[in-house]
Amino acid sequence: MANVELKNIKKVYPNGFQAIEKIDLEIRDKEFMVLVGPSGCAKTTTLRMIAGLEEITDGEMYIGEKLVNDVAPKDRDIAMVFQNYALYPHMTVFDNMAFGLKLRKFPKEEIKERVENAAAILGISPLLDRKPKQLSGGQRQRVALGRAIVRNPKVFLMDEPLSNLDAKLRVEMRAELSKLHKELDTTFVYVTHDQTEAMTMGTRICIMYDGDIQQVDDPQTIYDSPTNKFVAEFIGSPQMNIIDSEIIEKNGKIYAKIYDSMLELNPEKAKKVKEKGYIGKKVLLGARPEHGFLVEDGTSATVEVTELLGSETYVYVTMQGKEVVLRVDPDINVQVGQGIEFSFRAEKVHLFDIETELNICE
Amino acid sequence: MRLSQVKNIFSKIVPSVNEDLVLVDLEGFIIDSNQIKNHGNQIEVPVYETTKEMFSQGDYDFIFIKQYNSPQFLIGIKDNKEVLNLIKLLFDEKKQEMTKLDFYRELLLGTIKSEEFEDLKYDFVSKDLTNLRTVAFKVNKDDLKNAQIIIDNIFVFDQSILLDSETIVVITDRVDDEIIEHTNNIFSELTTELAIKVTIAIGSKVLNLIDISDSLDDINNILRLADRFNIQKDVYYYEDFLIPLIVDNLPKEILVKFNEENLKKYDEIFKNKDLIFTAESFFKNDLNITETSEKIFVHRNTLIYRINKIKEISGFDLKKFDDAIRFYMILLIKNMNEK
Numbered sequence: 131m132a133n134v135e136l137k138n139i140k141k142v143y144p145n146g147f148q149a150i151e152k153i154d155l156e157i158r159d160k161e162f163m164v165l166v167g168p169s170g171c172a173k174t175t176t177l178r179m180i181a182g183l184e185e186i187t188d189g190e191m192y193i194g195e196k197l198v199n200d201v202a203p204k205d206r207d208i209a210m211v212f213q214n215y216a217l218y219p220h221m222t223v224f225d226n227m228a229f230g231l232k233l234r235k236f237p238k239e240e241i242k243e244r245v246e247n248a249a250a251i252l253g254i255s256p257l258l259d260r261k262p263k264q265l266s267g268g269q270r271q272r273v274a275l276g277r278a279i280v281r282n283p284k285v286f287l288m289d290e291p292l293s294n295l296d297a298k299l300r301v302e303m304r305a306e307l308s309k310l311h312k313e314l315d316t317t318f319v320y321v322t323h324d325q326t327e328a329m330t331m332g333t334r335i336c337i338m339y340d341g342d343i344q345q346v347d348d349p350q351t352i353y354d355s356p357t358n359k360f361v362a363e364f365i366g367s368p369q370m371n372i373i374d375s376e377i378i379e380k381n382g383k384i385y386a387k388i389y390d391s392m393l394e395l396n397p398e399k400a401k402k403v404k405e406k407g408y409i410g411k412k413v414l415l416g417a418r419p420e421h422g423f424l425v426e427d428g429t430s431a432t433v434e435v436t437e438l439l440g441s442e443t444y445v446y447v448t449m450q451g452k453e454v455v456l457r458v459d460p461d462i463n464v465q466v467g468q469g470i471e472f473s474f475r476a477e478k479v480h481l482f483d484i485e486t487e488l489n490i491c492e
Numbered sequence: 493m494r495l496s497q498v499k500n501i502f503s504k505i506v507p508s509v510n511e512d513l514v515l516v517d518l519e520g521f522i523i524d525s526n527q528i529k530n531h532g533n534q535i536e537v538p539v540y541e542t543t544k545e546m547f548s549q550g551d552y553d554f555i556f557i558k559q560y561n562s563p564q565f566l567i568g569i570k571d572n573k574e575v576l577n578l579i580k581l582l583f584d585e586k587k588q589e590m591t592k593l594d595f596y597r598e599l600l601l602g603t604i605k606s607e608e609f610e611d612l613k614y615d616f617v618s619k620d621l622t623n624l625r626t627v628a629f630k631v632n633k634d635d636l637k638n639a640q641i642i643i644d645n646i647f648v649f650d651q652s653i654l655l656d657s658e659t660i661v662v663i664t665d666r667v668d669d670e671i672i673e674h675t676n677n678i679f680s681e682l683t684t685e686l687a688i689k690v691t692i693a694i695g696s697k698v699l700n701l702i703d704i705s706d707s708l709d710d711i712n713n714i715l716r717l718a719d720r721f722n723i724q725k726d727v728y729y730y731e732d733f734l735i736p737l738i739v740d741n742l743p744k745e746i747l748v749k750f751n752e753e754n755l756k757k758y759d760e761i762f763k764n765k766d767l768i769f770t771a772e773s774f775f776k777n778d779l780n781i782t783e784t785s786e787k788i789f790v791h792r793n794t795l796i797y798r799i800n801k802i803k804e805i806s807g808f809d810l811k812k813f814d815d816a817i818r819f820y821m822i823l824l825i826k827n828m829n830e831k
Contacts, residue, residue, distance in 0.1 A: 145722040145830065168789030170769060183689060203687030210684040216677030218645045229645075230685045233638050278684070323787075339789075364789060 132194055132207075132284035132317045133159040134180055139189035141175055141341075149175045150341045152189070162311045162318040164332035166325060167364070171338040173321045174289055180319060181287050182206050193285060209283035213290045215274035217262040223249075224258040227276045241280075248279040251313055268299050268306075275310065285317045292327065304330050325365050329353070337361050359487040362416045362480055368444060368455045371422070375415035375481070377408045386415050386481065388473075389449050391429040396477045402491045403481060413490065416480035419444060422456035424464075428473035433464050447472065496603075498557060498565055499524055501586055505579055512570040514552065518563060537566065546576060555580045592616045596653045600626065600661055602705030609702045617701060625730075626695040626707040627662045627675055628655075635688040636660065642681050646674050655708075663704055675727045691715070693728040713737070722827040735817070739824050751829065754822060760805050762826055770798040774810055775820055781811075 134157040141150040149172045157163045165173040178184035179191065182203035191198050198206055217226050227245045236244075249255040252272045262270060271291070278286060292300045292307075308331050311318050322328055328335045329349045337344040337352065337360075345357045356362035362370045376387040377395075384400035385392040393415075395403065403409065431447035431454065438460060445456045445464055456472055464470060481490040502515045506526045515524040520537040522530045538554075541547040542563045546555050552568035553576050567583075569576045595616040598604045604612065627647075631639045640660050643652050650664040664671060675692050682690045693715055695707035710730050717736045718728055725732075742750075761767050769788070774795075777784040781799075785792040799810050806822075808815040 143724070145827070147722075169773065169787040181683075181687065183683060183687070203689075206687070208687070210687070212680045212684055214676045214680040215684075216646055216674075216681045220648060221645075233641060233685070 133157060133192075134285060134317065134319065135190075135192040136176070136180075137190040137192070139176075139179065139191065140187045141172070141179065141184065142187045148341065153341075153343050155336060155343060155346065157317060157319055158334075160315055160317055162308070162320065162331060162333045164320045164322060164328040164335045165338060166322050166328035166332075166335055167338035167344075168323060170340075172341040173323075173338050176338070177287055177289055177319060177321045180285070181208060181210055207284040208287055209278035209281045209285075210287045210289070211275060211278050211291045212288075213293045215271075215277075215291075217270055217273055219262050222259050222261060223254065223265070223273050223276075226262065226273055227258075227280055230277055231280055244280040244282070245276070248276040251279065251310070252276050267295060268302060271295065271299075271303055272306070275307075279314065283316070285319060286314075288318065288320045290322055291320075293322075293324075300327075307331060326367065329365065335365075337364060339364075355489070355492050356416075356480065357489055357492055359414060359416065359482045359489075362482070362489070366418055368419050370416045370418050370480075371454045372482075373415045373417070373452065373454065374412065376412050377403050377410065377481070379404070379409045384409070386413070386479065388415060388429045391427070391471075391473070393473060393476055393479065395479075399476075399479075399481065399491045406490060408481070408490060412484050414482040414484055414487070415474075416482060417474040417478065419455040419457040421475045421478040422454070422458075422472050423475070424456070424458060424462065425471055425473045428471040430469065430471050433466050433468045433470060436464060436466060445470075495523075495565075497586070498583075501583065502567070505582070509569070509572075509575055511572045511575065512552075514568045516554075516566040516568060518565070523565075535568075545580070546573065555583075557583050592651075593653055596651055596663065597655060599701065599704050600653060600655060600663075600708050602709075604702075606702055613701070621663075621665050621701045622699055623697055624663055624665050624699075624701060624704055624707065625668075625671060625697050626704060626711060627664060627671065628691075628693050628695070628708065628711045629660045629662075629678070629682075630658055630691040631660075631682070631688055633657045635682075635686060638686055639682055639688065639690065642685065643678055646678050646681070661708060663701075672727070672729065679726045691728075692726065694730055696730045720828055721824050722830070735821060736824060739821055739828070747825065750825060755826060755829065758806050758822060758826075761802055767798055767802055768823070770795060771802060771810060771819065771823065774799065775816065779811060779813070779816055 136153060136155040139150060139153050142148045165176055167173050175184055179186050182198065182201065186199055193206055218229065221229065224245055227248060228241045231241045231244065246255070249258055252275060254269060254272050254276065257265060257269060265273065292303050295303060304327060320331065332349055334346060334348050335352055336346045339360050345352055345361045352361060352365055356365065359372060363372065373388055378385045378387055378392065384395045384403060386395060429449055431449040433445055433447050434453070435446040437444040440460065443458050443460045443462065445458055447454050447456065447470060482488065483490055498515065502524050506513060509526060513526045514522045514530050516522050516535060516537065518537060520534045522533045522535065525531055536549065538547060538549055542556055546553060551570050553573050554566045554568045555576055556563040557565040557567060567579055595612055629639060629643060636654065636658065640652060640654065643660055643662060647662045647664060650662050650666070652660055652662045655661045671694055675694060679690060679692055682688050693711040696710040698704055698707050714728050714730055714733045717733055717740055720740065721736050723736065773788045774784045777787060781792055781795055785795045803809045806819065808819040810816045810819060
């Protein structure tokens with residue numbers, strides 16, 4: 131069992147800065163949990179508290195069934211991988227991978243067995259006699275992972291391990307890490323600021339902002355049903371469009387007003403906004419670019435930029451100074467400066483409270 | 493062997509010796525003795541006897557205390573050659589204890605004088621070292637040994653010294669970028685491989701090895717400033733502390749006057765967590781709006797709004813370098829006051 135549980139965890143630094151007011155998080159056994167959020171959201175602080183490198187001000191931390199608040203980092207049965215990793219240039223790959231075990235005085239035979247197993251998992255067995263300078267960037271990253279794997283930890287903690295790699299290699303390593311997670315069949319906790327990494331690798335994602343957890347769910351649920359405006363905007367590229375709107379009831383139907391046009395809400399959303407008393411109130415309407423489409427009687431806008439990506443085209447339009455992005459079929463021909471009308475798929479839009487920014491319909 | 497060391501050993505021998513015992517310099521002056529009457533007296537030094545293990549001169553039997561075969565001092569005793577032999581053995585043993593690491597440790601502590609350094613460097617310094625920095629690693633004493641193994645494996649060609657029960661210091665002439673890369677790697681290694689907490693600081697650059705204690709003094713100074721100004725980093729780098737050093741050296745009366753004039757005035761900013769976070773992030777990202785807004789995930793218009801809000805309250809336009817510096821100093825002083 132290697133679930134990790136954070137109960138009422140609070141973190142206040144000695145200078146009085148409160149990094150985390152109170153969070154609860156359960157990371158399940160063998161899952162790939164990604165902590166994602168912008169700079170300063172306390173994701174690394176959370177990871178370091180799991181590692182034991184940061185003291186917990188209040189609350190309880192469990193790894194497996196064991197309360198680890200007062201357990202030294204080295205006794206927590208975890209392994210960490212950071213963005214900076216040092217491979218000792220004068221040692222072979224084998225010695226680099228064996229180094230930590232040697233420091234811990236493991237028997238030679240066991241070291242050999244563990245290193246060879248890890249090398250086989252990572253596909254670097256033929257490289258064991260090489261020195262780091264003879265390796266490519268991806269191979270070096272694998273060796274760094276190998277140094278964590280040889281320890282057979284209950285939990286892997288990774289803090290932006292791919293951020294020093296170039297874009298191409300990062301994509302390759304994302305897939306490698308997902309594969310590795312399946313192969314090792316153990317718990318991964320992974321910190322990143324990159325929502326694409328989070329979406330592609332996590333079995334579940336924990337979105338953090340300003341020292342608090344915003345939402346914990348699987349990637350698809352987060353994408354489809356964000357709990358608030360922050361999550362809605364943070365996940366997805368290009369970002370979700372957020373438009374000032376107003377809920378209107380007319381002839382028994384409920385609409386969200388988008389500037390000069392009305393979008394009829396589907397029955398489910400209509401029921402919720404009515405129940406919650408939003409009729410006649412201002413709200414924020416969120417719609418992803420791929421849920422927009424061009425129509426003849428929609429919201430009027432002017433095309434500012436078009437981005438042709440081959441399989442799809444992004445059209446950046448403005449309406450009364452507000453920019454909106456729409457993903458359209460590449461066959462549709464629109465020109466910069468052209469006036470168009472657009473709308474969104476009603477079942478896919480989100481409505482957020484203007485004060486709390488919470489998703490009204492979730 | 494330095495005079496202080498010789499005198500130290502001599503003073504430990506004195507209580508156990510009843511006979512007249514003297515410590516003499518090469519000009520023949522008695523610089524220490526168990527008989528107060530002997531202090532300051534001068535005797536004739538038989539320079540020609542330096543090849544002998546022991547020789548007699550007047551009422552005394554003498555031995556030379558040598559360093560690298562050069563005589564440094566003499567020890568004389570009246571009527572007890574056996575004790576003199578024991579003293580000689582003791583000094584020989586102590587001399588051998590002065591290792592390369594002792595030499596570097598004493599250099600770091602600043603206890604070697606320049607004339608002594610000139611003698612000692614031929615034995616302990618293999619190449620001419622210039623443009624040096626110290627890098628200090630502070631860890632729990634239980635982790636010291638393993639930490640040094642990792643440090644030595646990354647700073648492979650540099651001298652690491654155990655300074656005390658929780659500090660390892662590396663003296664290096666590597667270029668700055670390499671030092672920063674190595675220290676970041678060591679931070680990562682100590683954290684990931686050994687799961688230990690470490691404080692790492694890179695000291696100022698000094699031209700010559702004899703001045704290396706200045707670099708270490710600067711490390712102690714920046715760590716004090718980090719605490720004073722609430723600055724937290726994985727690796728503390730001397731050059732990053734220029735402004736805190738300036739503020740730290742401001743006279744107390746200026747700081748008091750500054751506090752009276754400014755802190756209340758900017759209270760509205762200090763109480764607003766978003767504004768402070770925005771200003772600090774803006775400084776960290778070199779006053780770059782796009783980069784800052786991406787890192788902290790606020791719309792650039794929100795970021796500009798907050799920067800304008802700070803300007804509205806304080807008059808400081810953080811987009812301007814001069815104003816940014818001034819506001820940065822105000823934040824430092826505010827943090828200092830909160831300590």
